[in-house]
Amino acid sequence: MRIDYSTLKKVAKEFGHDFQIEAGFEPGTSDLKYMLRFGYWGQVDIVRLKTIFEPLFFTVTSAEWEDDDCGWLYCYYIKKK
Numbered sequence: 001m002r003i004d005y006s007t008l009k010k011v012a013k014e015f016g017h018d019f020q021i022e023a024g025f026e027p028g029t030s031d032l033k034y035m036l037r038f039g040y041w042g043q044v045d046i047v048r049l050k051t052i053f054e055p056l057f058f059t060v061t062s063a064e065w066e067d068d069d070c071g072w073l074y075c076y077y078i079k080k081k
Contacts, residue, residue: 001032001080003056010052011036015044026079033079041073049076057081 003021011019015038022035038044043064050060059081064074 003034003078007052007056011049014048014052031079033077036076036078038074038076041070041075043072043074044076046076053078 008021019036019038022037023032024035025031026033036049046060046062053060057080058078061077061079062074063077064072067073
């Protein structure tokens with residue numbers, strides 16, 4: 001599973017250059033997925049994020065949780081359909 005640099009440039013243009021991407025396997029499966037994190041676990045518009053990845057046959061989901069010290073934390077999972 002690959003993501004072109006041009007796709008990451010679209011993410012940077014849409015949301016800013018302050019993001020990180022990690023790759024890993026979904027727990028309990030052999031499904032590879034990417035996790036995007038913006039700033040320090042910042043929230044972005046998932047609909048706009050989906051417009052970048054879903055035409056490339058990826059699904060986009062989000063996860064959020066509340067941290068006692070930092071407040072709400074958000075990340076976004078990108079997985080091949």
